[in-house]
Amino acid sequence: MPEPATFIRDGEGKRVRIPDWLQRLFSYDDTASRHPFTLAGAHAETAQKEEAQGPQAPDSRASASQTSASRASDSRASASQAAGERPADGQAEETTPVVRPVPLRDWMAQQESSQSAPASPMDASESPTAGSAAHAWPEKVPADLASCKAAIERTFHLPENKDIVLRSFRVGVEPGWDALAVFVDGLVDKSVINTHILQPLMLLSHLDEALGERRERIDVVREALLPGNQITQLDQWRDLVQGILAGNTAVLVDGSPAALAVETRGWEHRQVGLPQTETVVRGEHDAFTESFRANTGLVRSKLRSPDLVTEMMTVGTAASTDVAVMYVKGVVNPALVAEVKRRIQSIEVDYLPSSGVLEQFIEDQPRSLIPQVLATERPDRIAHMLMEGHVAIFVGHSPFVLAVPAVFFSLLHTAEDAYVRAPFGTFLRIIRWLALFAALLLPAFYISVANFHPEMIPTDLMLAIAASREQVPFPVIFEVLLMEFSIELIREAGIRIPSVIGPTIGIVGALIIGQAAVQAGIVSPILVIVIAVTALASFAIPNYALGFGVRVMRFAFLLAASLFGFYGIALLFCAMVAKLSVQKSFGVPILAPVAPKMDSAPDVFFRGAAYRMNQRPSYLQPQNDWRQAPVTRPWSDETKPRSRQGRSRRP
Amino acid sequence: MLKFLAAMVIPLYVLVYTALYGRWLTKRRAPAKAAAAAYALAGLSFAVSAVIFWRLFTR
Amino acid sequence: MTQHVEEKASVGAKELTAVFTVYTASHAFLGFPRYAGETAYEAGWMLPLIAGAISIAAFLAVDAVIARRFPGMDIIEIATTCFGKVSGTLVSLCIVAFLLATNAMVFREFSENVVSTVLPFTPIFLVGGLAMLTALYIAWMGLEGIARTAYILFPVLLVGIVSLCVLTVNWWHPAWLFPVFGRGLPAVLQGGLHACSLVLNVVLLTIVYPHAHNPKDLRRVGVVSIALSSVLVSMFIMAYQMVFPAPGSPSSPFPLYQLARMIYVGRYMQRLESVYVFLWVTAALAKLAVSLWAMGYILASACEWPSFRPALPAMAMLCFALGMWPPNVGLVLHVYDVYYMPWGWLLNLGMPLAVAGLAFAIRGRKRGIHHA
Structure with missing residues (x-):
């Protein structure tokens, strides 16, 4: 302050x-x-x-x-x-006025209007795009077809821009009406345009003109002539442009001050395939893909509820990206939906490329190492989280969908935990918790024990470690850093390396961290084991972003351990927990439901049996706390809840 | 002596930090007591640290 | 009426219980077992129980007054409303000074323990500085942060103390707990009263009053945390005295380490004292952080500051410097034995009781006061 x-x-x-x-x-x-x-x-x-x-x-x-x-x-x-x-x-406020970003188009329009008369010919020739941009856009769709055509040519920079196709034709009434179809080549399904727009309008329409006035022609076309299944009538020019860029075909009829946007999307994209980062053995094997509508459809096909709502927004002032906010009405807390929309709508950027970028704009503490948004490529996971009361965010053609709020514990869950029986789900989670601590602390522990606390290991083992270190001329921390660096290198190279020469990385990696390094006396064999286990453990962390955080924090713990042993680790760990405990994700403490303690189904550290998952997580403050009846196996005395919860119907 | 001077960087930083807080309170027209307390706390912590560090590092 | 400082952190009962249990139980890892052994000999384990009982009684008395007559107010607000601003400030300064002294002492003891056990070649200046810095960082996160951290680390403490008692079971000599009353009943009772100096829960609970989710829960928090921590400390001292005979306790400044060194359950469960570093370091950090927060908070509300955080660096600096003031740990133990323990309870229990009692006598009869 x-x-x-x-x-x-x-x-x-x-x-x-x-x-x-x-x-x-x-x-x-x-x-x-x-x-x-x-x-x-x-x-x-x-x-x-x-x-x-x-x-x-x-x-x-x-x-x-x-x-x-x-x-x-x-x-x-x-x-x-x-x-x-x-x-x-006061002084600071006076001297540093708040500068808000101006949308590119508005900025260009301002520039145009401020220097409209004295604009030098040089400028105009150098930046024809900027000169003719938004300034020249009409506000409404002109009624006159020639004006429309001219406006489209200005808007899309024709004739330089070869992606935009203008197809003039006559609607087959007597006498014919001039019309124009506009679409973006590559974004549309041409057969749909041929068979569902041009063919019916040109060949199959034979009506008298005495149907009404000129301005009502568009209504006739919409209601009687055009068999497209999704048609929107637009009268704002800006909407028309957005519609064309989204893969619709615009149909304009001479004399009518409106346009029809016919849904003809059909661009190339990857088909729904296997998840790349969240594979499971038991469970669905489909993943989101680079198609916005396919992604929302995947979730909707799994969650067939009339209460599943998809709200659409666009982000990006120069090139818009569709953003969908999906939630289940009646379950989700409306305040959460409002907050999500508020954060998304306040983004002012020229272009939003991916969900990974949106995430950074909307999360509570973007500098934190722990992700506060859960990005997943599994539609089943999104469907499940929506039913819990989360909000899902789809961004353009990004194959990762965001679920908010995300608590720390959900970052260690996988879809499979729920699909296998509870004891196995719990077992998997215990393994993962151990993996988390090993990935974070194992090298630091090794350094502490070797440097500061050798007395805590049994004498034989201590002698074995000492003997293995005898040949190594470096301090432990140097050894560990060397090996950690090699592992990180292999990891990074493994992702970037062209798949044709992919197997090479395995051979080189095995050589570096395997026998050769030990034989050369650079590292001790026990350290190789420690580093290998750490690497395996870090791959067992299911959330990619959390894995990143753990990788970075591991180095901090290494440093603390090399300087102060267990004491340093303990101090850093306490500080880390304190920092985490005040962090929030969309208003929910990230360590909920443990700290602060909140009601939740037994789905935090371990995985409870499906018939005990009665309540939604209370940290989401859902409108409806119960997701299943308290007694879901009424025929079984063994699994009936005890008297206190023994209500047979949901409250 | 050098050790003492090096160690005094921290109390000095705390002094400046807390004193700036006092100054800010004055500007915000907080009660006189508030700013005075901030200055007093800043001075006290600095003085106590100085005395104790002097004993610690110059003997 | 003093204003509430900054955000009113709202903390649940379970987290508060954890934080106050850790706060008091951490004395098991510091000098208290030594003091108990010295004061009561074989009956050392009774002191925490007696102190707990007295403290619970005092807390319930203060709580009854607050709940009936001054709901939603902390002890300083009560002093201010009933006896004027000067008294309120005086009460706050007394509490701050007491907390400062406690914190500085705990800090020095803790740093000495670290240096004498795990980091013998590191200067205490550095070891203590790091601890204070971390405590400052945790305190900076506010009561919510401290309470949640303590709640997460609480199982570690619980498992730690219990395991320490159980794993030394093959060294136990129950006969060493006799005679039951050690140095005699008067000495035990007096020691119990003096041990109340460590149960700062009473004064702290009356300060966190406005922060509780539900003030009615606070009574349970107080009783449970005091009882639980008393039992834990008592358990620890009992185990310690069954392993090391009471007359030897004055010579051991750090019983936890001594006890942990004794663990030998087969070849692979031996010499676990290093593992217990996590236990006592986290407990001490939680204690330092709570005290720092409380000092900052009380000072901020007494001085009408909008936030407690700007006071924290200066308070931490003061704690650190005061902790470093005694030239050797012997002097710290002397202050602990001669001044802190015999008189600390007067401030710790006496002041809240006095304030609540006087406030009740003066204003309570008029069915409390009206406050905004």
């Missing part, structure tokens, strides 16, 4: 700006404790009330952000602080 002066004066009295890092060192930064949104404060009941007032229009951005902001005021973190404003001295 205390802000030092942003400027100091140098010897000549000029103002010199103090670097940000130095300011931060001397000012109180409370981001660790402040959160822009807390789900616990936003109770499902109040949220339901809001929902009852009617669904918010997709473009009511301001009102959505206002409601969320007022909700967040519980935790005394105002929206302005969330946006990065800091309470500052």
Whole structure:
């Protein structure tokens, strides 16, 4: 909170700006404790009330952000602080005006209008695109076909741009109406255009013109002549352009101030295939792919509920990317949906390439090593999480879908845990927990024991370690770092190496970390085992992003252990837990439901039996806590719940 | 002596940090007591550290 | 009425129980078993139980006054509303000074333990500095952070103490616990009263009052945490005295390490003292962090600061410097035995009782006070 002066004066009295890092060192930064949104404060009941007032229009951005902001005021973190404003001295506020990014198109339009008359011919010739861009766009679709055509040519920079196809034709009424079909080559299914747009309009339509006025022609085409299954009538030019770019075919009829966007999407994409990073033995084997609609369809095909809602948004001012927010109405906390939409809608970028980028824009603490968003390529996992009360975010053609909020424990779960029987699911999870600790701490433990606490290992083993280290001329930390670096190198090279020469990496890797290094006396054989187990353990962490975090933290623990042994590890571990315990993911503490302790089905450290998974996780504050009846096996006395929970129906 | 000076960097940093906090409180028109307490705390921690570090490092 | 400082962290009962249990039980790993052995000989294990019983009684008395007459207020707010701002500030400064002294002492003891056991060649300046830095970092996260950290690490502490007692079972000599009353009943009772100096739960609980999810839970938190920590410490001392005879305890400044060194359950379960480093380091860190937070919080509410965090670096610096003040650990133990233990309970139990009692006498009869 205390802000030092942003400027100091140098010897000549000029103002010199103090670097940000130095300011931060001397000012109180409370981001660790402040959160822009807390789900616990936003109770499902109040949220339901809001929902009852009617669904918010997709473009009511301001009102959505206002409601969320007022909700967040519980935790005394105002929206302005969330946006990065800091309470500052008057001077600082005066001297550093807030600069908000301007959408590229608006910026170009501003530039155009500010220098419309005196624009030099040089500029115009150099940047014809910028010169003729948004400024030249009509607001509405013109009624006159010639004007439409001219506007399209300006908008899409024809004739240089060869992807845009303009097909002029006559609708087969007597006398014919001039019409125009516009689409992007490569994005559309041409056979659909031929058989469902051009053929019916040109060959199969023989009507009298006395059907109405000129401006109503488009209605006739829409209602009687065009058999496309998804047709949208658009009168805003901007919508028309977006529609064409999304793979629709625009049909314009002379005399009508509107256009029809006919759904003709048919671009090339990978077919639904096997998951690349989340394979299972028992369970579905399909994964998301590079097709937005195929992805939403995959989830919907698994979760056939009328309450499954997909809200669409677009992000990107220069080139828009579709973003879908999917949730189950009646289960999810509406405050969570509003917050997700608020965060997505506040992104102002030219282009949003992937879900990996969106994740960084919307997560609570993007600098943290622990992911706060769960990215998965498994539709079954998304379907399951939606039914728990999470919100799923689909981004453009990204084959990874995000589920929020994500708690730490769900990062160690896999879909398979649920598909095998509970004892095996629990066994898998125990293995994974051990793997997590081994991946994080095993090399650090080895260093501590070898350097600081040799007395804790039995004498024989200690002698064996000492004997194996006898030939090695380096300190342990150097040995470990060398081997860790080799492993990281193999890992990175294994991903980047062209698949044709892929097997090489195995041979080279085995040579480096295997016999050769030991025989050369560079590392000790026991260390090779330690490093190999660590590497295996880190591959057993199911979440890729968490694996990254563990890899980085491992080096911090190595350093602490090499300097202070177990003492250093203990200190760092405590600090890490403290940091994690205040982190949040979309308003949910990331260590929930353990710290803070919250109600949840037995699905945290271990996997409970399916018939005991009665309740949804309470940290999601869902509208409906129960996901199955308390007694799901009424015919079995053995698995009947004890008296306290023994209600036969859901409350 | 060199050790003492090196060690005093930390109390000095804490002094500046806490004193800046006091200054900020003054600017925010917090009660006089608040800013005074911040300055007092800053001075106290610095003075105590200085005395004890002096004894620790110069004997 | 003093304003609540910054965000009102809302912490659940289970986390609070964990944090206060760790807070008091961590004395098992510091100098308390030595003190208990010295004061009561064979009856050393009774001291924590007696202290726990007295503290629970005191806490329930204070809690009854707060719950009936001053709901939702902490002890400093009560002092301020009933006796004026000056008294409120005075009470806060007393508590801060007491916490500061406790923290500095615990910090020095802890650093000495680290240096004498696991890092003999590292300067205490560095060892202590790192511990204080980490404690500062944890305290910076606020009560929520501390409480959740303590809750996660609590099972480690529990398993640690119990395993330490159980794994030394083949060295136990139950006969060494006799005579039952050691140095005699008066000495035991007096020692029990003095041991209350360590049960800071009472004064801390009256401070975290506004932070509880549900203030009604706080009574349970207080009773459970005091009882549990007393039992744990008592268990530890009992095991310790069955392994090492009581008359020898004055010579052992760090019983946990001594006990852990004795573990020998087959060739592969031996010399586990290094593993217990995690146990006592985490417990001590939690203790230091809670004290730092409490000092910062009380100071902030007494001085009407908007946040407790800016005070933390200075408080940590003070703790560190004061901890380094005694030239040797002998002086620390002397202060502990002669000043801290015999008189600490007056501040620890006496002050909350006095404030609550006087407030009840003055304002309580008028059915409490109206506050915003």
